[in-house]
Amino acid sequence: GQNIDQPTEMTATEGAIVQINCTYQTSGFNGLFWYQQHAGEAPTFLSYNVLDGLEEKGRFSSFLSRSKGYSYLLLKELQMKDSASYLCAVRNYGGSQGNLIFGKGTKLSVKP
Amino acid sequence: NAGVTQTPKFRVLKTGQSMTLLCAQDMNHEYMYWYRQDPGMGLRLIHYSVGEGTTAKGEVPDGYNVSRLKKQNFLLGLESAAPSQTSVYFCASNKRGGTDTQYFGPGTRLTVL
Numbered sequence: 510g511q512n513i514d515q516p517t518e519m520t521a522t523e524g525a526i527v528q529i530n531c532t533y534q535t536s537g538f539n540g541l542f543w544y545q546q547h548a549g550e551a552p553t554f555l556s557y558n559v560l561d562g563l564e565e566k567g568r569f570s571s572f573l574s575r576s577k578g579y580s581y582l583l584l585k586e587l588q589m590k591d592s593a594s595y596l597c598a599v600r601n602y603g604g605s606q607g608n609l610i611f612g613k614g615t616k617l618s619v620k621p
Numbered sequence: 622n623a624g625v626t627q628t629p630k631f632r633v634l635k636t637g638q639s640m641t642l643l644c645a646q647d648m649n650h651e652y653m654y655w656y657r658q659d660p661g662m663g664l665r666l667i668h669y670s671v672g673e674g675t676t677a678k679g680e681v682p683d684g685y686n687v688s689r690l691k692k693q694n695f696l697l698g699l700e701s702a703a704p705s706q707t708s709v710y711f712c713a714s715n716k717r718g719g720t721d722t723q724y725f726g727p728g729t730r731l732t733v734l
Binding site (some may be wrong): 542552553559596598600608611612613614 | 654661662663664665666669679711720721722723724725726727728
């Protein structure tokens with residue numbers, strides 16, 4: 510089967526660093542995506558990992574370990590506007606044309 | 622370049638009524654998707670299309686139909702709405718190849734009474 514787990518909620522302080530973890534079980538893995546979704550809005554693309562290692566993009570970084578079925582999203586220098594849900598999604602070629610399987614999302618609250 | 626647009630933004634239906642949600646993209650993407658998002662459930666794929674004239678079932682297709690008559694449009698139909706179909710519906714699209722990043726529309730909030 511396919512399964513993606515991430516924490517339901519997290520709280521962090523403005524200016525701090527927070528790490529949001531995602532573990533997955535899937536067949537035919539072909540990439541992992543992180544999306545940001547503010548309340549009442551559409552998900553927007555943050556990062557993509559297909560090989561092991563760290564991808565850095567400004568204040569956001571994403572890490573992937575395929576052997577462990579594990580990824581994390583690292584947010585540095587947190588700002589109030591980073592309060593949002595963060596969605597982990599895995600793409601596989603398990604008979605669905607490479608569709609994405611989404612986790613349930615992690616709601617991050619940034620406090621002053 | 623508007624990206625992915627959805628019509629309508631909000632809708633209230635009575636049980637048994639029908640409606641069609643329209644998704645349009647101006648990025649010349651081959652793939653298009655319809656998702657629903659419910660509290661505590663995450664995004665779930667309803668139907669998808671890999672090109673004009675093609676459609677396929679996703680994870681939760683029951684009660685919905687779709688059509689992709691033109692490359693830029695993907696329609697989602699509810700023939701006989703049920704309260705269980707109360708949800709936020711998102712359309713997404715991506716081009717074939719590369720990272721295949723999906724781009725999402727703004728969503729349609731549907732309530733079925």
